[in-house]
Amino acid sequence: MAELTYLQAISDGLRTEMRRDKRVFLIGEDVGVYGGAFKVSAGFQEEFGPWRVIDAPLAETAIVGGATGAAMMGLRPVAEMQFADFISCAWDHLVTIAAKQRWRAGTPVPIVVRLPSGGGFSGGPFHSQNPESSFAHIPGLKCVCPATPEDAKGLLISAIEDPNPVLYFEHKHLYRRIKAEVPEERYTTPLGKARTHREGSDISVITWGAMVYTAEEAAQQLDADGVSVEVIDLRTVMPWDKPAVLESARKTSKVLVLHEDTRTGGFGAEIAATIAEEAFEDLDAPVKRIAAPDTPVPFSPALEKAFIPQVEDVVAGLRELAEY
Amino acid sequence: MARVEARASLAKADLQDVLREMLLIRRFEEKVEERFRAGELPGFLHVAIGQEACAVGVCRALEDGDVIASTHRAHGHTLAKGTHPNELMAELYGKQEGCSHGYGGSMHLYDIERGNLGANAVIGGGLPQITGAALAFQLRGEPRVAVAFFGDGATNIGTFHEALNLAQLWKVPAVFVLEDNKWAESTPESQHSPIRDLSERAKAFGMKTMKADGQDVEAVYKTARKALDHARGGDGPVFVHLDTVRFSGHYIGDPQVYRDKDEARELRETRDPVELLRAKIELSDSDFSELDTEVTEIVEAALEFAKNGTDPAPEDALKNVYA
Numbered sequence: 001m002a003e004l005t006y007l008q009a010i011s012d013g014l015r016t017e018m019r020r021d022k023r024v025f026l027i028g029e030d031v032g033v034y035g036g037a038f039k040v041s042a043g044f045q046e047e048f049g050p051w052r053v054i055d056a057p058l059a060e061t062a063i064v065g066g067a068t069g070a071a072m073m074g075l076r077p078v079a080e081m082q083f084a085d086f087i088s089c090a091w092d093h094l095v096t097i098a099a100k101q102r103w104r105a106g107t108p109v110p111i112v113v114r115l116p117s118g119g120g121f122s123g124g125p126f127h128s129q130n131p132e133s134s135f136a137h138i139p140g141l142k143c144v145c146p147a148t149p150e151d152a153k154g155l156l157i158s159a160i161e162d163p164n165p166v167l168y169f170e171h172k173h174l175y176r177r178i179k180a181e182v183p184e185e186r187y188t189t190p191l192g193k194a195r196t197h198r199e200g201s202d203i204s205v206i207t208w209g210a211m212v213y214t215a216e217e218a219a220q221q222l223d224a225d226g227v228s229v230e231v232i233d234l235r236t237v238m239p240w241d242k243p244a245v246l247e248s249a250r251k252t253s254k255v256l257v258l259h260e261d262t263r264t265g266g267f268g269a270e271i272a273a274t275i276a277e278e279a280f281e282d283l284d285a286p287v288k289r290i291a292a293p294d295t296p297v298p299f300s301p302a303l304e305k306a307f308i309p310q311v312e313d314v315v316a317g318l319r320e321l322a323e324y
Numbered sequence: 325m326a327r328v329e330a331r332a333s334l335a336k337a338d339l340q341d342v343l344r345e346m347l348l349i350r351r352f353e354e355k356v357e358e359r360f361r362a363g364e365l366p367g368f369l370h371v372a373i374g375q376e377a378c379a380v381g382v383c384r385a386l387e388d389g390d391v392i393a394s395t396h397r398a399h400g401h402t403l404a405k406g407t408h409p410n411e412l413m414a415e416l417y418g419k420q421e422g423c424s425h426g427y428g429g430s431m432h433l434y435d436i437e438r439g440n441l442g443a444n445a446v447i448g449g450g451l452p453q454i455t456g457a458a459l460a461f462q463l464r465g466e467p468r469v470a471v472a473f474f475g476d477g478a479t480n481i482g483t484f485h486e487a488l489n490l491a492q493l494w495k496v497p498a499v500f501v502l503e504d505n506k507w508a509e510s511t512p513e514s515q516h517s518p519i520r521d522l523s524e525r526a527k528a529f530g531m532k533t534m535k536a537d538g539q540d541v542e543a544v545y546k547t548a549r550k551a552l553d554h555a556r557g558g559d560g561p562v563f564v565h566l567d568t569v570r571f572s573g574h575y576i577g578d579p580q581v582y583r584d585k586d587e588a589r590e591l592r593e594t595r596d597p598v599e600l601l602r603a604k605i606e607l608s609d610s611d612f613s614e615l616d617t618e619v620t621e622i623v624e625a626a627l628e629f630a631k632n633g634t635d636p637a638p639e640d641a642l643k644n645v646y647a
Contacts, residue, residue: 025463051463057493062486065452066459069470072441073391073460093483096446097453104427105434105442108647139645163647 004182007175009149010114011040013156014078016186018048021076024160025052027063028080028114037082038116038175064090064113068098068165071111076160083127084117084169098165099140108163112156118210118260119308120173125296128304130209130261135167136238136270142166142191143237147212149180151235154189162191171210178213194241196248200230203321204248206271207258208234211309215258218314227322237267242274249275253284254321260308263291285324290317333546334384336605340615342384342541343601346376348619349400350598352409355623356399356416360576365416369430372397374539374571377597378503379404381536381544382471382564385552389468391439391457393450395503396431398443401473406438409626419633426636427644448478451487451500458496458561469555471499477508479522488563492529495560499551500526502563503538505570510582526563538568539597542604569595 004012018024025048026041032055035042045053056063060081067077081087087094090113098109119128136143144159144166146152152170159166197212198219205215212233219229232248234240249255255275257268272287290309298304334342353371360369372379379400383392386405394401402412407423415422416430424434431445441457444450454472461468478484479502491498502522506513519525523533532554536547544566551562569591573580580588602612 057486057489059486059490061483062452062455062490065449065483065487066456066490069441069453069456069458070460070463071456072436072453073457075460075463077456092446092449093452097444097449101442102647103644104424104432105436106425106644107434107436110647142646 001181002184003179004149005176006149006152006178007038007040009152009182010156010170011042012182013153014041015044017157017160018044018052020186023074023076024078025054025075026078026080027054027056027067029056029058029082031055031080036080038172040080040114060086060089061093064111065093065097067111068093068101068109071109072101072107076110078112078114078160080114082116084115084131085126085129087113087115087131094141094165095138099138102164103140109165110163112159112166112168115167115169116172117169118171118173119297119304120210122299122301122304123297124299128297130169130259132167132169132237133261133265133267136267140165141238143169144191144235145169145171145209145237146235147174147197147209147233149178149182151189151195153182154187155191155235157186158188158191161188166191169209173210189235191236192239192241193235194244195233195235197231197233198229200228200252202228202252203254203256203318204230204232204252205256205258205314205318206232206234206245206248208237209260211258211260214309214311214314217311218318221311221315222318222322225319225322227318229318240271245271246275246279249279250282253282254324255283256288256290256314256317256321258290258309258314260292262294263289264294266291285321288317288321290314332549334542339542339601339605340607342380343598343605343607344615344619345380345404346541346598346601347615348409348622349376349379349403351616351619351623352403352412352626353399355627357572357576359627366418367429367431369416369576370397370574371572371576372400372570374569374592374596375503375505376400377541377544377601378501378538378566378568381541382473382501382548385545385548386469386471389439389466390471390552391441391468392471392473393441393454394433394443394473395450395475396443396445397475398430398433402433402435402440402443405435405440407433407435407440409622410629413626413630414633417630417633418635419630420636421629421633448474448481448483450474451478451483454498454500455487455491455496458491458498459494462494462496467556469497469499469552471501473501473503475508476502476504476506476513476522477511477516479525480508480516488526488529488531491561492531495558497555497558498561499548499555500561500563501548502565503568504565505568507570507574509574523563523565531561531563533563533565535565535567538566539595539600541597541601
């Protein structure tokens with residue numbers, strides 16, 4: 001086992017698959033000579049050459065549309081959006097073509113779109129979003145949101161192996177901040193299986209991505225109150241591990257759903273509704289949601305802090321639930 | 325994959341077969357219009373009556389293994405690429421026996437086995453995939469070409485520019501076939517483009533361009549052949565500009581209030597690709613009539629096949645979302 005940052009684990013997963021499977025290639029803006037805006041593919045072009053690590057023009061539609069065509073012809077493209085926000089330029093190809101191809105024509109589209117997402121460093125409204133719920137809503141797309149280095153590698157390999165279009169949301173605020181042991185060999189982490197980040201018995205927090213760590217810190221503070229908080233890391237938002245969520249909800253009888261995406265229509269709403277439908281009788285309190293407010297992501301550090309759910313917000317929410 | 329002998333032009337016997345194929349597409353689409361107006365066909369449909377020479381001329385020039393991406397006006401391309409009229413008609417009727425098993429309909433016709441990556445109801449939607457498919461051929465060193473069909477209206481959309489730019493940058497084996505019928509739905513070219521020669525747009529990317537009269541199937545074939553050879557030979561993509569005519573409205577039932585009726589009639593009289601070829605090969609009335617009877621029977625059989633097709637089961641709607 002080597003200790004890797006979240007970013008290094010993504011690189012490791014990608015490199016592993018590119019070495020193993022010649023069909024896999026990377027395409028994106030500045031991914032080649034520059035090594036990617038965040039250096040995920042640093043050194044890749046030297047190893048794999050310019051036709052497997054392709055520096056594309058600033059043209060997201062052509063990147064995703066081209067990847068789709070290449071995938072239909074049997075390749076396994078990994079397309080990097082420099083920032084997840086830029087995916088809106090490729091919406092049509094992803095949502096109209098790639099997502100529906102298997103259903104309407106029988107041909108799978110094994111593409112992975114890597115999406116550096118999330119805020120926390122004043123990227124402002126066009127460089128900080130978490131648009132996973134928009135895509136989770138589209139039948140035919142899968143959405144992956146790793147929180148740990150180990151999952152970052154294993155989920156990326158699973159995403160590349162998967163015959164469907166997979167959106168891989170890599171949280172920018174975790175890139176260098178989070179470091180942990182990652183197996184050196186190749187392994188896969190299944191899509192659709194949640195992970196218990198922290199066991200507890202009084203309240204469940206259902207979350208994913210960078211919010212796993214916010215939940216963890218809040219849970220530690222609740223320990224002092226004598227309240228035991230369980231943290232479930234969904235790992236993948238589509239498919240999502242409904243049985244694991246319901247099991248945890250039934251165990252603790254109180255649930256807080258936490259995400260960095262905005263509140264209305266966020267994926268937390270789907271989770272809350274499902275718990276209300278299927279575990280209502282097991283609940284001792286209404287399901288609580290903590291999410292970003294329904295605004296764009298602000299630039300100013302003071303404003304951004306107010307926007308992204310903070311540890312103290314989660315602590316307050318957990319205390320409310322504990323007292324209910 | 326089998327590679328057919330490269331032929332620069334069509335022999336006389338081939339031309340009669342080409343006429344037969346164009347006539348089949350014509351009669352097929354006329355039947356589709358008739359059944360739509362009779363209220364039998366669901367959805368909305370776009371016919372390419374008048375543009376048959378583009379589909380047939382280009383598809384005849386292809387080799388096994390070459391792929392195409394079509395448009396919302398896809399019946400001709402689909403038939404010319406080898407899909408059986410039965411399967412096509414069944415699709416228009418939403419039947420399980422259809423080429424897209426009832427999931428697609430007229431605007432989403434597919435036949436991956438025959439190299440048809442699909443009709444695309446989003447204007448310009450097929451172009452980036454063709455660049456990507458051609459990239460795959462190039463990366464694997466396969467002697468295959470990917471061909472995109474699109475209309476003049478599509479040259480204004482971003483995908484057109486992004487796809488051509490990348491194709492030329494990478495020198496991939498792609499051919500971009502502009503079927504220039506001078507109409508973007510109801511908007512004439514003079515109102516949707518500031519330039520009159522749309523090939524200029526491809527030239528701006530440094531792409532090789534070729535032109536042909538889209539009503540002369542022989543000219544289309546020869547030009548397509550040259551373009552395909554160029555692309556297949558590793559010399560980069562080609563933009564083929566076909567000057568064509570849409571005799572019908574944008575969709576079936578379009579009252580065409582935007583179009584001068586005399587001009588449309590005159591175009592039909594002077595630029596019908598079927599009539600032009602028939603005159604060129606000097607086919608007698610009786611031979612033509614025999615040909616017509618033959619293709620009409622095929623269309624009638626396709627109609628029968630489609631009407632007797634199976635409606636997909638409601639639960640089929642839930643299938644195939646994920647591979």
